[in-house]
Amino acid sequence: MASSRRELVSLIEQSVIPPEQVTHAIEAAGLRPSPRDWAIFVDRLLLWLGGLALAFAVLFFIAYNWLEMERWLRFGVVQAAVLLAVGIAVWAKTRLTLQRVALTSATLLVGVLLALFGQVYQTGADPWQLFFIWALLTLPWVWVARFELLWVLWLGLLNLAIGLYFRTWGGPFGALANSDAALWGLLGINTLALIFWEWGAYSGRWGEGRWAARLLAVGSGVPVTLLLMSLIAEMQPMWSSVLVIYPLWLVALYTGYRHWQPDLFMIAGGCVSVIAVATWLLARYWLWEGEWQAGSLLFMAIAVLAMGAGAVIWLKRLHRETWQ
Incomplete structure (x- = not known):
């Protein structure tokens, strides 16, 4: 798609395609999205927004009901959400987008679980340890998914861990x-x-x-x-x-x-x-x-x-x- 667009732009810039024929050339090259393409885009967009919203909803639910919830209930809610996300990813092997959404949500929920652990038990660990353990625990999921966005998220966690480590301890x-x-x-x-x-x-x-x-x-x-x-x-x-x-x-x-x-x-x-x-x-x-x-x-x-x-x-x- 990108190469076709680049070739078409090059032809237009060289005046090979007359201005009045540009619209027909775009349609012939298949660069204009069809109604079906728009439907697929909206479907995937809503799936991603829904999955991420549910992951963050767990965080906000725990934070809002912190005083009313016992320690075991806080951990139980987050762990159940992680297991549910991983279960959906395993079940949706043939549905690649759903699997990626589930693994991304599970990766975010692991961070929520680690933050909850540090808040409840007051471990006194340095911030870099949180991000490093987060990246370490989610590496198998990132490797299995082979999804660019998840890899970038994982590398972002590693960047935070390394940056905070060197700022804390030096080189x-x-x-x-x-x-x-x-x-x-x-x-x-x-x-x-x-x-x-x-x-x-x-x-x-x-x-x-x-x-x-x-x-x-x-x-x-x-x-x-x-x-x-x-x-x-x-x-x-x-x-x-x-x-x-x-x-x-x-x-x-x-x-x-x-x-x-x-x-x-x-x-x-x-x-x-x-x-x-x-x-x-x-x-x-x-x-x-x-x-x-x-x-x-x-x-x-x-x-x-x-x-x-x-x-x-x-x-x-x-x-x-x-x-x-």
Whole structure:
């Protein structure tokens, strides 16, 4: 569907299809949803909204009736909801959407159960342990479902666990035992997740949707960009491994998504990262260390506009060379 849409847009831009024939071309390509497509969409939307609403309803029910419910009843309600969701997932093997909704609801309910356990028994555990145990317990369901949304939810839990862990205890090495330790952890886990995700998509082990890979790329690009910006912001910049990792990350991003798996979104994200770092560097030397002048902000604005315009021109040329 995406390739057909891209090819049709390319033909329209090249004026191969006359403007008066665009509507007929869209209908012939099957890009306009039919009434049956709308019915399927609404059916799945209501199924997802209903499943998620029931999962959150358990949480709100326990919270609202906290004082009236005994300890065993609180746990019983949540555990019964988890068993019901898992039972529906096992029963609905042939109905993939229903199975995914049930497993997603079960994953959320496990988090409710862990939060309830910590609240009732006041274990005093660190917050990162909650998210780590949550991710660990739900990993089999995520693996069985092989559903992009559930994988992203699981990786989000792992990101929270790793980020909170490094913020609490620092890094395992002296170079990481600082305020940037959480960013290093997020960079590592999201980069590895992106590599495995692209490998799985390339080998056909799971869906070919690009939104999850792009989200992981953002999760990898934001930490490495912030690490370099943090180094630039230091009053006395010192040597850091990010000075090597950041260029390597850019080269890998361009090589992978220019030649191996063409994706303009990824390359555009790299351009945004470079512009952000360059702007931060200019701000350091023009605004913080240099003598303040009214024209400094004007020069910075011109520099940002120039870099943005150059990136757009280059990306448009790259798009024509690769996708047309």
